Every structure is written in structure tokens, then in C-alpha cells.
Amino acid sequence: MSTTRDPHDTISRRSFLKLAGLGSLAIPAGSADASIWEAFFRKSFREMNRDEVGAMLERLERRYAEEHGYQLAVKVTGPLPGVKYGYGLDLSRCVGCRRCVYGCVQENNQSRDPQLHWITVLRFAKGEKWVNDLERADAYYHAEAVPEDGYFYMPVQCQHCEDSPCEKACPTKATWREPDGIVVIDYDWCIGCRFCMAACPYGARRFNWGEPGLPAAELNPDTHYLGNRPRPKGVVEKCSFCIQRVRENPGRYPACVEICPVGARKFGNLLDPASEIRYCIDNKRVFRLKEDLNTNPKFFYFFAT
Amino acid sequence: MKTARAVAIPLLLQLALGGAARVTLPVAQAEEYPVPPPPLSDGIFPCSDCHADLEPDPTPRVLGMHEEIVERFHHAEAQRWCLDCHNPSDRDKLRLANGELIDFGESYKLCGQCHGTNFRDWRAGVHGKRTGMWNGRKEYRLCVHCHDPHRPRFAPIAPEPEPRRPWAIDTASEGEPSAPPPAHGQHGSE
Numbered sequence: 001m002s003t004t005r006d007p008h009d010t011i012s013r014r015s016f017l018k019l020a021g022l023g024s025l026a027i028p029a030g031s032a033d034a035s036i037w038e039a040f041f042r043k044s045f046r047e048m049n050r051d052e053v054g055a056m057l058e059r060l061e062r063r064y065a066e067e068h069g070y071q072l073a074v075k076v077t078g079p080l081p082g083v084k085y086g087y088g089l090d091l092s093r094c095v096g097c098r099r100c101v102y103g104c105v106q107e108n109n110q111s112r113d114p115q116l117h118w119i120t121v122l123r124f125a126k127g128e129k130w131v132n133d134l135e136r137a138d139a140y141y142h143a144e145a146v147p148e149d150g151y152f153y154m155p156v157q158c159q160h161c162e163d164s165p166c167e168k169a170c171p172t173k174a175t176w177r178e179p180d181g182i183v184v185i186d187y188d189w190c191i192g193c194r195f196c197m198a199a200c201p202y203g204a205r206r207f208n209w210g211e212p213g214l215p216a217a218e219l220n221p222d223t224h225y226l227g228n229r230p231r232p233k234g235v236v237e238k239c240s241f242c243i244q245r246v247r248e249n250p251g252r253y254p255a256c257v258e259i260c261p262v263g264a265r266k267f268g269n270l271l272d273p274a275s276e277i278r279y280c281i282d283n284k285r286v287f288r289l290k291e292d293l294n295t296n297p298k299f300f301y302f303f304a305t
Numbered sequence: 306m307k308t309a310r311a312v313a314i315p316l317l318l319q320l321a322l323g324g325a326a327r328v329t330l331p332v333a334q335a336e337e338y339p340v341p342p343p344p345l346s347d348g349i350f351p352c353s354d355c356h357a358d359l360e361p362d363p364t365p366r367v368l369g370m371h372e373e374i375v376e377r378f379h380h381a382e383a384q385r386w387c388l389d390c391h392n393p394s395d396r397d398k399l400r401l402a403n404g405e406l407i408d409f410g411e412s413y414k415l416c417g418q419c420h421g422t423n424f425r426d427w428r429a430g431v432h433g434k435r436t437g438m439w440n441g442r443k444e445y446r447l448c449v450h451c452h453d454p455h456r457p458r459f460a461p462i463a464p465e466p467e468p469r470r471p472w473a474i475d476t477a478s479e480g481e482p483s484a485p486p487p488a489h490g491q492h493g494s495e
């Protein structure tokens with residue numbers, strides 16, 4: 001867990017909430033059991049001690065079971081020392097098949113209905129305006145078979161910016177960058193203002209406008225608190241580099257890496273000179289999206305051929 | 306915390322089994338590129354089942370046998386035919402240009418003779434698909450798991466369905482009316 005904190009912010013928020021509670025604005029006393037109060041007055045995730053985190057996870061797992069019938073484990077695996085994750089995507093290979101999109105949905109417990117995707121595959125006409133103009137790309141291409149003549153494809157997801165505009169925009173510090181570079185969201189701290197969505201230059205964030213629809217039978221029960229645990233209505237979510245997989249030791253590749261049929265997706269430790277991602281950066285033609293914005297993404301597009 | 310325990314146990318095991326791990330290491334190194342078994346067509350291997358009794362004919366020609374391969378064969382076919390890769394004397398082996406015989410499970414060596422840059426990238430884990438652990442054991446694929454050796458270019462595939470357009474996503478809870486589509490167009494081009 002990261003240690004950055006701003007006591008001023010959270011204390012004033014807490015005292016505000018206490019006052020609001022005294023004024024009996026918030027929870028109808030009759031129906032409120034202790035866990036609702038605990039959840040409501042809990043500390044920021046990064047300020048909790050182990051016991052508090054443990055109590056919170058128990059509370060969460062119980063609520064998931066009671067409200068949705070989800071039998072799942074929520075873990076809070078911390079970052080591995082000496083690791084900064086980096087991602088590579090080979091634009092010369094991607095065929096635009098969208099296997100990654102739906103592989104991600106399954107792994108990360110996205111809402112099936114209303115539909116919510118963390119990865120968008122954009123289609124560009126070859127020889128047209130260059131890829132920084134995401135607005136003019138087509139995310140809704142329909143094809144019998146891909147790749148189509150005259151087009152190329154560029155999947156976009158959270159770029160895990162080192163200097164992330166989303167983090168700066170968030171008024172509650174519900175989103176932050178971890179020491180291993182993963183930009184995470186605490187869904188229980190997110191107030192749904194969507195400032196981060198407006199700030200993100202990559203359109204990487206998604207808002208739960210409706211109650212997420214995730215049948216218990218389709219649930220991936222291996223979840224991380226800052227990643228793929230089921231989300232409530234009214235919060236923002238996005239790609240977490242499969243934090244529940246990559247932070248294990250040894251850690252699995254992200255789900256999109258493993259499902260891509262053409263092997264266009266690469267992942268590894270930027271600090272390890274022998275990693276695949278470093279090989280790409282050292283040997284291939286690499287670029288990052290909207291480099292002129294100085295967001296310093298850890299997502300590298302490359303051409304292997 | 307759970308996670309601290311999860312990390313500690315494998316560490317302890319490793320320490321306890323340190324001796325054993327050292328003994329098995331050379332084996333792990335010999336298996337340089339762990340790949341699943343080659344995707345041989347059903348009922349065709351071992352080739353020697355039929356070929357053992359046939360006299361090899363080294364003349365390049367269009368075969369009367371193996372029609373399904375002859376028909377789809379498209380891999381520099383003007384310069385190449387069967388026995389450039391398949392070994393004439395023992396058909397259960399492939400043969401490199403230098404005469405070395407290799408198993409079908411090592412066919413990447415054969416492909417790498419011509420496709421050197423791809424072979425280099427493949428060894429680094431950058432050409433082709435790799436699964437497993439980003440900081441541990443990785444599983445490679447043989448070239449022929451993705452590319453048909455007799456017709457290596459990928460055939461187009463059907464994509465997964467396009468995402469629903471924002472206005473078509475029904476976020477309404479039961480009983481609430483859903484939002485109508487906007488009057489003029491939507492995000493993104495058609």
C-alpha cells in the first residue's frame with residue numbers, strides 16, 4: 001500500500017460526516033446495522049492498519065454474499081519491490097478481433113448488462129490522420145472477418161500514466177498511483193463526480209450509470225480490493241493491469257495478454273532489463289499515445305515488423 | 306494479513322527444499338523453450354507407419370498423395386517442396402539445412418533458418434503468444450501452433466461483437482424509463 005496521505009483532507013471529511021450523521025441526514029437509525037455505520041465512517045484505505053483492512057474485507061465479503069450471492073475472496077496484495085509494470089502492444093500484429101475486450105470483462109467482473117468494457121479497440125483507416133486523434137477513430141466497426149483491407153486497429157485502455165491527470169483531478173483521492181505504477185481506484189471512496197473521466201486524455205475510465213449486472217455464475221471469485229471486485233452503481237472503474245494476477249509472486253500475465261490470439265500484447269517489469277517489455281522498448285519502434293501531454297504512460301505501442 | 310502468509314509459505318518451502326531445487330535446475334535449463342506438443346493432424350503421425358515401406362523419391366514434383374496439403378500449400382512454393390523440411394530417410398523427423406535431424410517438437414529451429422528476426426523476437430518472448438507467469442515459468446508456442454507451416458499467413462477471423470453505443474446501453478433500473486437516444490448523432494464516426 002502506498003503511504004502518501006493528506007491528513008488534512010480526510011480529517012475534515014470525517015468531521016464533516018460526523019456532523020452530518022448527528023444531524024441524522026444519512027442513515028435511517030432503525031435499519032442501520034453496525035456494519036453500515038462502520039463502512040460509512042471508515043478511514044481512507046491508505047490510512048488503515050492491518051486490523052482495519054481485515055475487518056473491512058470481512059465486511060465486504062459478507063455484503064457481497066448477502067446482497068448478490070457472490071462467494072468471493074477479496075485480497076489486498078501489495079506491490080512487489082523493484083517492480084514497475086509496463087505494457088506493450090504490437091500494432092503490426094493486432095487484427096482487431098476484440099478477444100481482449102471480452103477476456104477482460106470475464107476476468108475483471110465488468111457489468112454484462114448494462115455493458116461496460118475497459119478495453120476499446122479503435123479502427124483507423126490506413127494512411128489517414130494519425131492515431132492521436134482518437135475521436136475520429138471507429139470503436140463500433142462491424143465486420144464479418146478481421147483484419148479488413150485498408151484498416152489497422154489500436155486497442156486503448158488505461159495507460160497507467162506516471163504523471164496521471166486522473167489522479168490530480170480526483171477531489172477525494174479515491175484514485176492514485178501505487179509504487180509499482182498501477183493506477184488504482186478505491187470504489188468505496190469514489191463519489192462518482194467523474195472529474196477523472198474528464199481529465200483522462202485516453203478515454204480510459206468508465207462510469208457505472210446503472211446497477212452493474214453480473215450473474216453470480218459468471219463471477220471471477222479471485223478478486224483484489226483495488227481491482228476486479230464487483231463494483232457498485234455510481235463509481236468509476238478502469239483497467240488495473242489485472243492487479244489480482246500480476247501482483248502474485250510469481251504473477252500471471254494479465255488476461256488480455258493471454259487471450260490475444262496473435263500475441264500482440266506484451267507485459268513485464270520496466271525495471272528488469274531482461275523483460276519482454278524492455279526488449280520491445282530497446283529494439284522496436286515504440287511510441288506512446290499523446291506523448292505531447294507529458295502524462296508519461298507506461299503503455300507502449302510498438303511495431304515488431 | 307492473508308497476503309503476507311501467501312508470500313511467506315512458498316519462501317519457506319523454497320528454503321527447505323533448497324537442495325532439491327539445485328538438483329533439478331539443469332533439467333529446467335535443458336528445456337529452454339517450454340512448448341506444448343506439436344499440433345499434428347489426427348492419425349498422421351508417426352509418418353513411418355506408411356513411409357517405412359516406401360522408397361523415397363527425391364525428385365521435386367507435385368504429389369499425388371496428401372491432397373489437402375498440396376491444395377493449400379502456399380509457402381514460397383516456387384522454391385520449396387516437401388523434402389526441404391521433411392527428412393527423406395526417417396519421416397518422423399524434420400531436417401535442417403545442415404543435415405541435422407530434429408523432432409517435430411523443435412520445429413522452431415527449422416522455421417528460424419529463414420525467419421531469423423522472428424526467431425530472435427520469439428526467443429525473447431516478443432514474437433508470438435506467451436502465457437504463464439510474467440516473472441516465472443512461461444509457456445511458449447511453436448511457430449506451427451499459430452501458423453500453418455504449409456500456409457503460414459493467418460486467415461481472417463470473425464471479431465467479437467462491437468460494443469453497444471452509449472445511448473443504446475440501458476442503465477435504467479426496473480420501473481424507471483430508460484434514456485432516449487440523443488437527437489443528433491453520437492460519439493465516433495461510422
Ligand code: SF4
Pocket residue numbers: 093094095096097098099100101121153155259260261262263264265
Ligand atoms: S485480442 Fe489481440 S489481436 Fe484481437 S483486438 Fe485484442 S490486441 Fe488485437
Ligand code: SF4
Pocket residue numbers: 157158159160161164165166167183199200201202203204205238295
Ligand atoms: S490513462 Fe487515464 S485513467 Fe489511466 S492513468 Fe492515464 S489519465 Fe489516469
